[in-house]
Amino acid sequence: MTAYLKRDWMIVLAMATCTTFATAAEVTAKVHVSADAGNQASVANVVVWLTPVDSPAPRPVPRTNLRLIQKNKEFSPHLLVVPTGSSVDFPNLDPFFHNVFSLFNGKRFDLGLYEAGTHRSVTFDRECVSYIFCNIHPEMGAVVVALSSPWFAISDANGLITIRDVPPARYRVQTWSEQLALSPSIRTNEIIDVPFEGYALGNLEFSPTNAVTSHHKNKFGKDYPPDPRSSY
Ligand SMILES: [Cu+2]
Numbered sequence: 001m002t003a004y005l006k007r008d009w010m011i012v013l014a015m016a017t018c019t020t021f022a023t024a025a026e027v028t029a030k031v032h033v034s035a036d037a038g039n040q041a042s043v044a045n046v047v048v049w050l051t052p053v054d055s056p057a058p059r060p061v062p063r064t065n066l067r068l069i070q071k072n073k074e075f076s077p078h079l080l081v082v083p084t085g086s087s088v089d090f091p092n093l094d095p096f097f098h099n100v101f102s103l104f105n106g107k108r109f110d111l112g113l114y115e116a117g118t119h120r121s122v123t124f125d126r127e128c129v130s131y132i133f134c135n136i137h138p139e140m141g142a143v144v145v146a147l148s149s150p151w152f153a154i155s156d157a158n159g160l161i162t163i164r165d166v167p168p169a170r171y172r173v174q175t176w177s178e179q180l181a182l183s184p185s186i187r188t189n190e191i192i193d194v195p196f197e198g199y200a201l202g203n204l205e206f207s208p209t210n211a212v213t214s215h216h217k218n219k220f221g222k223d224y225p226p227d228p229r230s231s232y
Contacts, residue, residue: 024165025194027151029201031159033180033208041208043159045079046180047145048204049152050163050171053191060150062086068132068142070098075132075142079178084127084148091119099135101219104212106130107146110219129176131212138224141216143178161201168196180206 027050031043051057060083069076071093082088092098092114100120101110106128111120124130124146134140151171153163173190175182182188183205192199218224 025168025196025198027163027166027171027192027194027199027201029155029161029204031155031161031177031180031206032203033206034183041179041206042157043206044155044157046155046159046161046175046177046204046206047079047081047147047152048155048161048163048173048175048201049147049149050166050173050192050194051149053170053172055169057149060084060148065089067091068144069093070100070134070140073134073137073140075134075140077142079143079145079154081145081147081152081154082124083150084146085123085125086146087121087123088144089119089121092116097136098140099219100132101135102130102132102144103219104131104133104216107144131216133216133219135219138216138218145176166194166198168194170194173201175204177206179208179211181209183207 029048031046033041033043062083062085066080066082066086066088068080068088069091073094080088090100090111095116097113097115099111099113102108103110107122107124107130109122114120124144126146127148128146130144130146132142132144151163151166153161155161170191170193173192187204192201
């Protein structure tokens with residue numbers, strides 16, 4: 001390849017890169033919790049996603065190597081947001097049994113009793129919110145949010161949300177939070193026109209609600225029995 005040809009290719013590549021950046025808008029927001037909530041409510045882990053209004057959303061690319069581990073009688077991470085079609089592995093890294101199930105809402109499954117060092121996986125094949133529990137340990141709880149849109153983000157510890165690489169178009173804004181409810185309702189399912197320059201949603205006002213994972217039944221719909229083997 002001659003030096004001139006090389007230079008031409010570099011110009012083409014540079015132009016393509018510029019074009020990509022020019023069409024990749026950012027949509028930002030900030031979670032704000034109403035003052036009467038005290039200091040208890042966290043502004044983190046609020047999920048915001050955009051669904052195109054005028055055309056179907058492109059099919060999201062399923063992610064691979066997703067894990068929701070069980071260790072020290074906890075699920076980790078507590079919240080996992082995945083594109084629909086993704087499989088999540090549930091390895092048991094504790095030296096005792098767990099019994100992972102999701103029957104409350106969303107994807108329904110019961111992985112049964114499985115021992116230390118084994119794992120099972122679940123494919124989240126439709127848009128839904130699944131609450132994951134263990135039938136042995138009531139303190140264990142996690143949430144998997146499966147989204148059909150590739151444009152989503154989760155608020156950080158300061159409540160900041162940045163959805164990147166959003167093509168300019170009209171979108172419906174949707175939110176989910178385990179412990180917060182969006183208020184006032186006028187912003188529920190808000191429609192926005194995202195221009196090339198990006199869009200700032202500003203403050204999203206939330207108020208606290210009771211987290212499903214903090215008070216739940218076992219997989220038979222009953223209260224958890226007291227565990228005589230407290231060390232397990
Ligand atoms: Cu368990």
